Amino acid sequence: MLDNPLAPPWLIRPGDANTLDQPLWPATARRTPSGELEIGGVVASRLAADHGTPLYVVDEAYARARAGRTREAFVSAFAAHGTSATVYYASKALLTTEIARWMMEAGLRLDVASGGELAVALAAGVDPARLGLHGNNKSLAEIDRAVAVGVGTIVLDSVAEVERVAAAAHRHGRTQPVRLRINSGVHAHTHEYLATAREDQKFGIPLADAAEVVSAIREHDSLRFLGLHSHIGSQIFRVDGFLEAARRLLAVHAELLAGGDVPELNLGGGFGIAYVVGDEPPAIEDVAAGLADAVADVCRELGIPMPAVAVEPGRTIVGPAGITLYEVGTTKDVAVALEDGGSAVRRYVSVDGGMSDNARPALYGADYAVRLASRSSSVEPVLVRLAGKHCESGDIVVHADWLPGDVEAGDLVAVPATGAYCFSLASNYNYLTRPAIVAVRDGAARTLVRRETEHDLLRRDTGFDPTDDQGDTE
Structure with a gap:
């Protein structure tokens, strides 16, 4: 395994990019026998199917x-x-x-x-x-x-x-x-x-x-x-x-x-x-x-x-009790020039949220980790930057971490330690709707705050006709 010179010095390339490093994750977080992330007895795919993504999950x-x-x-x-x-x-x-x-x-x-x-x-x-x-x-x-x-x-x-x-x-x-x-x-x-x-x-x-x-x-x-x-x-x-x-x-x-x-x-x-x-x-x-x-x-x-x-x-x-689930959309390898004249590749993995649901990286340069949530993989890890979908180059959720090299569109990924100051700082930038908050416990999930809809955003606009069904799209 070769290290990537773009990785920050503190970020050690993992032997297994599926590992859930404690104490970053909630106490009940684990991999199921099939390799899926489970929190509070509820698997990531079920949470995403029932509540959509991005999704705040609290143990x-x-x-x-x-x-x-x-x-x-x-x-x-x-x-x-x-x-x-x-x-x-x-x-x-x-x-x-x-x-x-x-x-x-x-x-x-x-x-x-x-x-x-x-x-x-x-x-x-x-x-x-x-x-x-x-x-x-x-x-x-x-x-x-x-x-x-x-x-x-x-x-x-x-x-x-x-x-x-x-x-x-x-x-x-x-x-x-x-x-x-x-x-x-x-x-x-x-x-x-x-x-x-x-x-x-x-x-x-x-x-x-x-x-x-x-x-x-x-x-x-x-x-x-x-x-x-x-x-x-x-x-x-x-x-x-x-x-x-x-x-x-x-x-x-x-x-x-x-x-x-x-x-x-x-x-x-x-x-x-x-x-x-x-x-x-x-x-x-x-x-x-x-x-x-x-x-x-x-x-x-x-x-x-x-x-x-x-x-x-x-x-x-609450910080360690929360994670955020995202769905991967676009992946893109970018060659970055190095001071010695060479280059290295950083993989941008873009997800369906970003600075509207976690403003801390943009505000403070805060670092986070990320792991595949819908499956595990034995493919060698690559250095990734988890990016959001907003119209800002600073719209980064995770500046640097390692994910299996086969991460692709449709995968679910999870960012741990997002229980604090993520929902609290959430916005509607680019008119994205704010995620739901779901509590998980003993194999059950319940909604604490429902997901916003486009109708929620539009109903404050005095030029909007509330009888227009287009406003009901999530």
Whole structure:
């Protein structure tokens, strides 16, 4: 077997291109005796036949298990130091009414960041007291609704929001619990667009201004200050950034105790997952234990009680539980010139989706893996680039991986670790309809969100005649 010089250094040519490398895939993913991919006891061909492609598939049992495991990790780690931990599911990762219910049944709370996410949570029957509202530019209507329904906490992201939330709470005769989001200045080891605590950006207030803003919060009888909040970024493998953020916030937390109660500290989320072979994110138990030990150590140094702690993971819960199924259309070998004057071949495998169902590669240069799903093959692997069908050269789903050399039109392929931020970022670019989301468990599949139809797209167009049957085509 010869390596392809176009392959990135981290991508090792597999001995068997049919292998499902853990931990990229959901726990129930396996090859059937016939070679087909099966998840949750349901084979890929059945999912595609019943629900079409592209198709988001979520391993329900695995998502629920990861939610429970995450909660247990943080509760246990902080209980060992004599304090409590609350886990909010960051719903921006993936939200449907059913998934909201899964999180509630696992004992988590829910973090929402818009009026729309709040509406989904309420439609799911989530107790508003178990919700936290985020957002750097909450509208007056969003604030008013959150206060009116009794949202458990609102994260204040600016000085202006102090007055806005206080006024809404006064109007509704409520005392609204709030947190204050702090820009800690910690530079997380992640993509520039995913680092959310650097100095020059839209989120939070500077650490140096925290005492003044908290004083303003405490002047309002309609507000109850819970504590500081930090979120340093997303898809982070190294724990040191979280530890430094905790250290910086606790120093301010200690000063704030002189002016009143500060019952909690929220350290946000952003814990990373494996997307490709070689990714080695820390186990969530290790993350939780590291944070708990660090918070305990700093509190001991400062001579203050250890606060209750809250965290907001999303990707680490649902990301590994999801895959996306596609059908292959065109394959094309492209000769690429090399610096030494030679050339190498990259095979473009185009599928029936793309950046409209997974924007992360185009946004962040994110890497993913891919495997044949409708069959296995003993043909030698070739280096492929999985491309979408949109009118953009950057419409890439998988930049580089190995597939059997006989991959062809009509094959189903699966991309793992797409449970987070794929459906959430989906669009209708080129008027593609957004895929369905299907949950699989114990050999059964059920639709969580139905596939869009062209009629769905056209009915918002005021020039469309809804009696025109052409609008009903999927």
